[in-house]
Each structure stands twice: as structure tokens, then as C-alpha cells.
Amino acid sequence: GSAVVEHEHAHLSVAVSVAGLAVLGILEIVRSLYANRLAARFGARLGSAAFLAATNGPGAGFGDVQPLRDLATIRTFVASRSLFFLFDLPFGPLFLVLLYFVHPLLFAITLVGVVIMVIIALLNQAVTGRSGREAGDKLAATMNAAQTFARNFETVRALGMVSSIIEFWGDRFAQSLRASDKVARNNAFYSGLSRTVRILLQLAALAVGAYLVLADEMTAGMMFAASIISGRVLQPIDQIVGNWRQIAETGQAWKRVTALQKQVFGERHADVELPPPVGALTLDQVVYFLPNTDPGDLPLIKRLSFSVNAGECIAIIGPSQAGKSTLARLIVGAIQPRSGVVRIDGADIQNWRPDQLGKHLGYLSQEVELFPGTIGQNISRFEADPFDREIIAAAQRAQVHQLLLGLPRGYATVIGPMGVRLSGGERQRIGLARAFFGDPRILVLDEPNANLDAEGEAALERAILNARSGKRTVLLITHRPSLAAKCDRILMLRDGQIELYGPAQDVLHRLAQGQNKPVTQSAAANPAVGTANESRGLLDQSTPSRLQN
Template sequence: MNPGGKLSPDLRAAMLGSAPALVGVGAFSAVINILALTGSVYMLQIYDRVLPSQSVPTLVGFTIGMLGLYAVYGLLDFVRLRLLVRIGNRLHKTLQQQVFALSLSLPLLGGQNASRLQPLRDLDQLRAFLSGLGPTVIFDAPWIPFYLLVIYLLHPSLGLLATSGAIVVVLLTVIAEILGRGPAARASETLVSQRNLADSGRRNAEVVRAMGLSGRLAGRWSEINHAYLAHQERLSDIVGATGSLSRALRMALQSSVLGLGAYLVIGGEASPGVIIASSILLGRSLAPVDAALANWRGFVSFRQSYSQLTAALAAFGSRGELMQLPRPEAMLKVEDLTIAPPGQQKPTVTNVSFHLSCGAGMAIVGPSGSGKTTLVRALVGVWQPLRGMVRLDEASLDQWGHEQLGAYVGYLPQDVELFDGTVADNISRFGGAGDAKGVLAAARAAGVDKMIMRLPDGFQTRVGEGGAALSSGQRQLVGLARALYGDPFLVVLDEPNSNLDVDGDAALAGAILAVRRRGGIVIVVAHRPSALTNIDSVLVMANGTLHSFGSREEVLANVIRPFPSTAARSASAVPMQKGISGHA
């Protein structure tokens, strides 16, 4: 089930944690399958003992015993299903936090291919399958030979006929699995593409409406949906054909067993009860096959989800416990940093090196496409470098756990995304309502406290999905307050004034100065000159390389002329000021 042959330790631990309960399910299944002989034994006694003796008390005794055994059968089957529901829920609860964290990290680790991985959906699929009737097939299937053996004990000829028919029915099921595997995989892939396109359209609803893209996107969605339906039809045809053939063969087989039993009774080789008992036993022996065909889509979905979740957890899962490192307080060092977008090997930023001491403020400037945003994504640990290192106080970023590093880093991306919750929730990074002082301090540092208090419910105002209740400028200021929350050592702001007015620019300049005064490091990606207030050094990016780096006055004097072309990649850096160094 795991093509790569590597099982995630977390998934293995979760499965092993369910082992005792699965053993219990297996034990209940064993008793249930033995009790399933009740009908055959009852009919055998009716035909062989009750009818010849015409004894009503014997009939009543056998009937009471039969009803009691079936009551136990029903109770055990109910308990077995309850156990399976709890096994599915336990697996889900054990893995839910890690899988959710994985789903958040996949776009940053797997690039475009990550959109085809749906770990949360896969986990839900595992839980749904384990909580249903599908697993009972796995526990009941090993009992098929037992029922065939009982039929063989009734008469060898009946056993041979039943065994031959059962083999054919099982082979049909295997053929359905082999033929349906390809269409099922392709249907799953096209379904993911279909959902991704629909989600993308919803996220960009304004652009779609304003630019008249609805019809074109609908046409593209229809093409993907047509392919999905074609694969589904192919899968349904395969499963339907094998299922119909299996049912027809099974009914013919049961009738043949009845006919052969009658022939044996006529010849004096068997008693009349054998006819009915063997037919009931044959139906019971093939019940797991019926259940497998009825739950075929569940089996296919479970196999795909298990394989995909295993691969995702093994490739991108937890790195294990990392040692807690002290809060950084001295420097940021970048060493020969080469970066490519997630999932790609062609770098977009190459061989960038610089050093900043505590209290430094640096601006990153350069033309569009020069690699500024790519660089800052690596500085905060969002994108992993192909080569080189980013260090805080000599410790590379991969030595920090994400949660611990996040407490020491403040990041404001170009596109500010707020989460559905209150303003206080977003500023505190959903750390709870217990740190009102910290939330207020961050809002004051960003110069947004008065604006927030003018909102309908102040800090308890719900911002809506994506911050829809706020304007672009308000979202950017709330995002700035979130970046400053907890007094992080490294604050990285990517075009923080793109939606700000004059008052917002002043608040931004004050926030930058405050971070520097308390010994933090501020890095600002800037296109507007107002963002360079209270900045003492500038790094110029061009064509994915560090073009120059030094004091603000020196660097800006040198880049008044147009930014260099590819031929200028080897340009040497401007001499550094005290506490600042760098090279290309």
C-alpha cells in the first residue's frame, strides 16, 4: 500500500496504537462467524430431526436456541461496529494536528505538485473507511475456507462444487481490482484538479467578475469535469460488469448446490437437511465477496488515501523534537544563499551573503523580478534554500522548530492574509485572549491602536475570512501589528506601505525605529522611498543576485542610474559600514 516502501513513524505509531482494538475486532469477528452457522445447523436439525419425529417440543427447543444465538450474534456485530468507529476516530485524533500542520506546509515544501496532495481529505477518508463496514470484509474473508470446509464435511461433492465456484467469484473480484486501479487513480487526479480550479475561482472572485472570466473558467472546469466523468464511467463499468457477473454466478452456484444436494438425497448419499444447510453455508461463505463489491469504491479510496498520506508524512512530516535554543539577540548572517521556488531546482536567487548586527535596519530594493520577495521568504524560513545558510546567532534556521522560530520572527508578506476571528486574535497570532497587554503593545507599536478602537467592537471586531471586514490599509496595519507582537528579534516587512496613507507611513517609520532601539533587526522590501525612513543600510538585488550593499546614502547614490542588466551580476559590493558586511 506504500509504493515508496517507507512508512511514516507517526502513521506507524497511530496504527500500532489501534492494534489492541483491532485484535478485539478480530476476536468478535471470529465468534460472529462461528455463530453464523446457526441458520445452517437449525435447518439441518429441522429437516433431519423435527420433521421425521413430528415433535413440537423439539421444534420449540431448537427455535429458542436459534433465537438466542442470533441475539448474541446481533449484539456482537453491534459492538464490533462501535469498536471500528472508535478506531477510526482515534486514528483521526492522533494524526489530526500533524496532518493539518502538514497541509499548511505543503505549498512551501512541494511547490505546484503539493496542490495535488490533500492530506486532510486523505485522513478523513481513512477515518470514514475504518468507521464503516469495509474493515469487516477484511476480518470475515479469512473465514471463507472455514465455511467451504464445513460444506465439504456435509458431502465432498458439495464441497468441491462450492470451492470451485468460490474461486471463480474471488478471481472476478481480483480482476475488478486490477482493471479498476488505473481509472480510479486518474479519476482522483482529475477530481483534485477540478476542486483546485473551483477554489482558485472563488479566491479570485473579484478578478473573475471584473474581467469577464466566468465563461472561460467555466469552460475549462467543464473540460476537467468531462475527463473526471469519463474515468468514473470507466470505473463504474468495470465494477458494475464484474459485480453483475459475480451476482449471476453466485445465484447459479447456490441453485446448483441445491440441485446437487437433491441428487445426493435421491441417491441416498445425504439427508434432506443437507440441501438447505449447504445452500445457507455457501451464501455465508461468499458474503465477504458481496460486501467487498458493495464497498468497492471505499476500498479504492482507502488505498489511494493511505498511500498518499503515507508518502506525504514520510516526505514532509515531523522532523522530531528539536532542542530549545535561546532567544536570538546578536545578529543575522546570510551565507552564500541560493534559493529556488518550492519543488523546483532552478534558482531564482544565487549566492547572496550579508551580515546584520542587532539594532540594524536594512532595505531591500531592486526592479520587479529581481528576487527581493524570494530572498525574504528564505530569511524567515518560509522557503528552504538550495544551498547556503541563514543563521540567527550562529544557529541555522533548520535547527529551530517552526513554533519556536515563529516567536522570534515577525513577517509581513506582500499579500496580507488575516484569518476569520477577532482583531485581537489575529494580532496575537491566535495565542489566546490572555495577553491583552501584548496585543495592545503590538497595536501601539504599529500605530494602529486608535484605528482599532474606532471599529464597531474594537479589538473584538471580527475581521471575516481574509480580513474582508477591513480595508486594504487596515489589513496591512493589523498585519504589521501581528508582525510586531511579542517583540520578535527579526522583523521582515515586504512592501509594508503599499496600501498606507501619510499617517500609515509615519506609523511604519515609528515601528521600524522602535524595533531597532530595542535591539531587533528590521528588513524592509521597498519600492516607495517613504519606507526607507529610519533605515541605515540598503541591499540592491538585480537579476537574482546581490548587486550592492552598504549604507543608505552610498548605495542610493550609486543606483540612481538604471538597475544593471545580466552583465552586471558580477559587480562588486559597496564597502560596508560598521556592524554591516556583505558580498556577492
């Protein structure tokens, strides 16, 4: 009878083992399913924030989307096993205590093991941490360079730069690979060391356990239990060392994303929605330093103060590099002054939520960027459900409706990488329509005529005159006297300071005479007023085509 019972026992234990393994397998599937879900949810939750951070980050202007890559790094980590090793870590001390009750000697061996392995982990971090960051930065820089070359590849080809940039880029890429390889080599060494030490210790624990069993100090079952528990303590440390690179990279990615998010979302805004402004504009002691200026350097915009009445049209003139475009970007809140305030209707523009302020502003930057989408979407600023009549009204205000109707697909013309390539003039005029979308109270136009032909310029002039008669505040950066003359006042900027500011005719007259004397109080107080010689001939009455340059 007992043989049968034993046989049944064996059957049962095989069945239990198989069932146990099946449960383990299912749990493993569930784990990775949920890890993937968690990662996806994480991505969905942080995606827009990372996008915002990417588009606002320091490298954004160069097409750097590091925060989005960081988010991908974090997502990969969440979906990976490394996360679970981290979760195992806090249970280590618990198992260690358990081991103590099995046998103090086994506890002591494992504790020594933990100490050695933690030292290995710390050494690993010390050696690979910094070089890992460097390798990451190098790779990011290489990818950014590739993006820029790809975007401008026609120029690259036309200028015969292809083989040169292949060499240039290849060299950079090789450097980043070398840096990465160095990190991997170090990590491989420590990871191997850690694994060897762990296995040695586990074997030692087993040997000591066997000895204790022979010395009748514990049972064989306890020996196996002790071996398993000791493995539970040591394994997570070992696995963390092995996966350290991914963990460290995720940590850096997390740091970067959260820091940027704070920066992007930490801006102060009033919670109440302010009414549409009337359009008065004041700059109060505005100082702006270029990014990465040395402590001793002068600011680009030097304590600039002036005001513009609602409905007034101001032409901003001045030589190249005077800071005109920077001034425009400060006024529309694209960049923030180091000190001083830009006010619209008396309210600091920092108190506006950018999306709300933007609706009341029409801004045309000097280098017009249109976005991948249709012309209609570009004009309506990618609003989800714009009214067609508002798009058309904007185009009409910008005097570009007829031009757009002339295109084969009209407003539905797709532009960007997948679509039509527009000429500089077309881009500028569509950008103007975008500025006019929603009939904003304040228009800031940075050299809107730079790429226009005679017909385009006449259209621009009509658009500006319309805006002026509609009591819109217009700031118009231009080199063309004929256009500046259409404005109420002219502000002449030089070296980040006001040189002249007064009624258009007065300023033009003074410039024509070469008597570049201050017209207003604020300019009079300004010590950097140019001499008459400097500006003589800037505006030759016989050929009044350009004010400067």
C-alpha cells in the first residue's frame, strides 16, 4: 500500500510544481502587460508636458527635442525589468533579518556579501556616472547636428558639402560611440565582478549550510531555504549593477524633464481671464541680456523705456544688430527681460496666460516659420475648429486672399515637409495673415516687407493702413522710409537704446538732414546718442529706398 501512496505523492508533487510554474508564467505575462500599460499611461500623461518642455527648452530653437527623448527613456525603463529590481531592494533587509533567525553565521556571510556588493555598485556609479552623462550629451549633440543637416540638405548638396559633412558628422558620431563604449566597458567589468561575487557568496552560504546540517545545527530544508533567502538579498543588488546604465540614464532623464517642467509651468499667471486689451503698450526700463553672456558683458537691450498709445502706428528703424527683432520678441512675450516690465494696457504681460495673450497679439517674426499643415491651418494658428470666414477675414485683412485663391488647392494647400515649398514672399504674406487672425489689438511685424515684390509691398501697405484706421496698435520694424512714413511715430533704435523717437515726419526730416539729435526726453537722457556724422547719408533723399543697410 505505501508504495502506491508514495507514487501518488510523486504524481501530486509533479502536478503542484507544474501548476506553480504555470501560475508563475501567467504572473510574468501579467507583469509585463501591466508594465507596458503603466509605461503607456505615463507617456500619455507626460507627453504634452514633455512636448511643451521640448518646445520651450534651451535647445528648442535648434530643433532639439531632448525632453521627448527623455520621456522615451523613462517609458522604456518603466516597461523594463529594471524597475522591479528596484522594487525588490527594500525587501533585502527583511530577508536579511529572516536569515539571522535561520542561522547567525549565514546572516553574517550574506551581510558581508551585501557590503562588498554595495561597494562594487558605488564604484560602478563613480566610474560610469560622469562618463555616462558625457556619452549621453555627445550622442544628443550628434543627433541634433544630423537633424539640422537633414533639414537643410538641399543647401548642403548645392554647396558641395556632402562628403565634408559625412566626414564631420561621422567623426562626431564615432566620438560619441567611443564614449558610450567606454561606459559600457566599465559597466561590464563591474557587472561581471558583482555577479561573480554574488555567486561565490551564494556558494559559500550553501557550503556553510551543508556544514551546519552535518553538524546537526539545522535541517536540510532550512539549508535550502537559507540559500534561497540569501539569493533574494544579493540578487537585486547584482541586477541593479548590471542594469545601472539604464537606471542612471532614466534618473538623468527624469531630472531634466522635471526641471524643465518646473521652468515651463512655474511661470506666474493670473487665474482670471483678462478682457481683450485696448492696445496701449509701455516698456519700463527693460533690460535684456543674450543667453550665455559673460558677467561683464553689456546687455543687448539697455534699460529701454517708451510707450505707445492704443491705436498708434510706430515704425521701428535702426541698423542691423541694433536689437530690433529682440525688442519685438520682448514685446510679444516670446522672451523675458532680465529686468523691467512690458505692459499692455498697464498690465505686466507676465500676468497673462501666454495662450490668451497670444490671441490679442499678431506677431510676424523676421524669419517666418510656417508649420506642417495646410495654409488654412497655418493662418488659423492650428486652432481645432476655426471658422472659415475668420480665416478668410484674416487673409483679407492681410491682403493675401487673392494670392491664395490663385494657388491650385487654395487654402487647402499643404505646406511643410510633405507639401508645397512656398517662396519667401509667399511665406511672409501667409505669416502676415496668421498675424491678423482673430483681429488682434496689437500687431508686431518684424520686417514684413523683406521678401516682397512691388505688388506684395503695395498689399502690405494697404494692410497696415487698414489696421491703422481700425485703431489697431501697430509696431512695424522696417528699413523702408516710404513705409515708415505711413506711421504716426518713428522710433530709431541703435545698440539697444533709443536714438530718436518722435512724429514720423520729424524723425524722417532729421535723418534726411543728418541732424541726428534727440527728439524726445527719454532719448535726450540717453548718453549714447549717435553723432551727426554717423547718420549722415543714412537716408539719402534722392534714393530713399532703404533707411539702413
